[in-house]
Amino acid sequence: MAIKIGINENIFIAGAEYIPATDKLSASVKIILEESGVTKYANAFERMNADEAVESLPTRELIIFSPSNPLDKDGRGNVRTEEQKANLVQGDINSTKAILLHLLTGYMTSKEARLELFEGIDINATNYNSQIIKPPIAQAIFKNMVDQFITKMKPFFGDSTKLFRVLLVRQDAAKPFPTFRKRHIDENPFYEPMEVTKEQSKLMFTPYEIDNGLDNDLPVKKKTADDPSKQGNGGAAPLTAETVFN
Amino acid sequence: MSFLSFLSEAQVEDVKVRKGGGGGARKPWNPDEESLAIRVWKDGSVYPSKALVARFDLEYPDVTITKGELWPYSEEYKKEYEAKQAALPEDQRKPLADRYKPSLYEPISGKPGNGFDVIDSRHWGSYKGAGNMLFIAPVGKDQTKVDLFGGTKYTEDGKPMSSVMDQGSKTYGEEMLDSLKAVYGIELTDEKPYVDLLIIDEIEDGGTIININERFSKPVALFPKTVKRGKEAGKPDTERRENAVVYALLPADMMQAAPDGKEEAKEEANATV
Numbered sequence: 001m002a003i004k005i006g007i008n009e010n011i012f013i014a015g016a017e018y019i020p021a022t023d024k025l026s027a028s029v030k031i032i033l034e035e036s037g038v039t040k041y042a043n044a045f046e047r048m049n050a051d052e053a054v055e056s057l058p059t060r061e062l063i064i065f066s067p068s069n070p071l072d073k074d075g076r077g078n079v080r081t082e083e084q085k086a087n088l089v090q091g092d093i094n095s096t097k098a099i100l101l102h103l104l105t106g107y108m109t110s111k112e113a114r115l116e117l118f119e120g121i122d123i124n125a126t127n128y129n130s131q132i133i134k135p136p137i138a139q140a141i142f143k144n145m146v147d148q149f150i151t152k153m154k155p156f157f158g159d160s161t162k163l164f165r166v167l168l169v170r171q172d173a174a175k176p177f178p179t180f181r182k183r184h185i186d187e188n189p190f191y192e193p194m195e196v197t198k199e200q201s202k203l204m205f206t207p208y209e210i211d212n213g214l215d216n217d218l219p220v221k222k223k224t225a226d227d228p229s230k231q232g233n234g235g236a237a238p239l240t241a242e243t244v245f246n
Numbered sequence: 247m248s249f250l251s252f253l254s255e256a257q258v259e260d261v262k263v264r265k266g267g268g269g270g271a272r273k274p275w276n277p278d279e280e281s282l283a284i285r286v287w288k289d290g291s292v293y294p295s296k297a298l299v300a301r302f303d304l305e306y307p308d309v310t311i312t313k314g315e316l317w318p319y320s321e322e323y324k325k326e327y328e329a330k331q332a333a334l335p336e337d338q339r340k341p342l343a344d345r346y347k348p349s350l351y352e353p354i355s356g357k358p359g360n361g362f363d364v365i366d367s368r369h370w371g372s373y374k375g376a377g378n379m380l381f382i383a384p385v386g387k388d389q390t391k392v393d394l395f396g397g398t399k400y401t402e403d404g405k406p407m408s409s410v411m412d413q414g415s416k417t418y419g420e421e422m423l424d425s426l427k428a429v430y431g432i433e434l435t436d437e438k439p440y441v442d443l444l445i446i447d448e449i450e451d452g453g454t455i456i457n458i459n460e461r462f463s464k465p466v467a468l469f470p471k472t473v474k475r476g477k478e479a480g481k482p483d484t485e486r487r488e489n490a491v492v493y494a495l496l497p498a499d500m501m502q503a504a505p506d507g508k509e510e511a512k513e514e515a516n517a518t519v
Contacts, residue, residue: 105466192484193371195468196484199482200470200484
């Protein structure tokens with residue numbers, strides 16, 4: 001069974017990696033989930049040479065990007081204040097922090113899982129808003145979080161004795177690929193040990209996710225040729241996690 | 247020495263009915279004051295012993311109460327509410343009631359004290375053992391979903407309206423009675439209206455000391471719970487606890503009847519989480 005949108009069982013974290021920014025993509029963290037008990041082939045050659053046709057991999061790489069730089073104007077054309085920009089960056093950082101902490105606390109106490117976001121960075125309560133909106137600062141905070149996450153998780157990478165049930169949601173309406181839930185994780189966890197019985201499980205799609213189609217991997221509807229507003233205007237295909245990383 | 251014969255030595259015979267304070271018969275709500283025990287009554291009420299209250303800091307503290315402020319609704323919510331009301335027949339419409347932020351209860355001493363989580367191994371996913379038993383773990387009263395002695399009502403000046411000794415917590419009563427019957431075969435009746443359960447940290451089995459705290463406590467535990475309110479009331483659930491110390495919760499009567507339970511006791515003693 002491939003790891004997919006919905007509830008996946010007997011999953012462990014196989015690894016994680018910080019991926020530095022490139023010309024086209026901002027920095028990110030790749031988290032590799034693996035399903036226990038599924039034959040893993042060393043390479044594509046071995047997989048293709050197996051006795052049966054193996055269509056899906058037992059692993060799934062999930063990418064979380066570093067905060068994006070907030071635009072100077074909002075969707076209505078209003079100029080954003082420094083505080084509004086700071087709130088946007090902070091929202092992105094918080095979202096990543098919540099995911100990483102949620103994963104860590106599957107293995108350790110909240111105290112042990114604590115991430116020191118600002119370690120070694122010139123940011124404090126006084127200069128917070130002006131600093132956090134600077135891309136190098138936001139990137140450094142992101143890298144801090146990811147580095148600490150990887151260090152704390154390292155002893156557990158590949159530990160298939162501690163298995164989890166994991167709920168993955170669809171990235172968005174246009175991208176039918178699984179990802180971690182990003183908001184309200186405290187009330188709506190996406191991850192729990194397998195020792196929690198199905199009846200006790202807290203994993204479920206939220207009404208928001210269901211209403212917005214984030215609970216399925218139905219294909220994106222094709223654009224209709226006779227609707228000019230839906231026609232593309234040429235150029236490269238949009239970047240998605242799937243096209244970039246798979 | 248067998249597991250249960252050890253238990254019979256572990257002060258089982260010391261669980262006595264508390265003496266009345268004169269002026270006529272007084273119902274012995276609590277177990278013997280020196281035992282580390284709780285007394286469960288047939289109506290599901292639970293009373294601790296005096297020693298247990300002291301050992302685990304179970305008493306309700308005096309608090310400072312900060313009343314919740316008025317919490318205005320957003321204009322958007324008000325409009326939505328009014329639109330929904332307008333769609334109803336006139337006699338069913340209700341004005342939007344004021345809402346307040348929850349009041350804050352802060353212990354004057356800074357310490358909230360503890361209550362207990364009761365853990366029925368039948369529903370505890372981490373528990374691996376051939377037999378079932380009940381466990382108990384002290385957890386801060388400031389935690390959510392505390393099974394026993396988690397909260398009480400307060401007077402306006404921040405004094406608890408009852409002592410934990412007199413409260414007769416019933417919040418976990420029904421589940422406790424169910425667990426007692428299923429796990430220990432104890433059914434409370436008019437003839438046997440209560441049972442004393444001892445809180446035990448070590449058990450001796452055939453000369454081997456089994457440290458319950460060490461064997462069953464983990465840095466992160468997911469204790470079984472049942473949803474109490476709302477649409478999902480009655481649904482099995484779990485609650486995460488960190489660094490909770492787990493004790494065995496064993497009936498005093500059962501411990502006295504040790505010799506017949508030798509084999510089962512060994513299986514339980516070999517259990518782990």
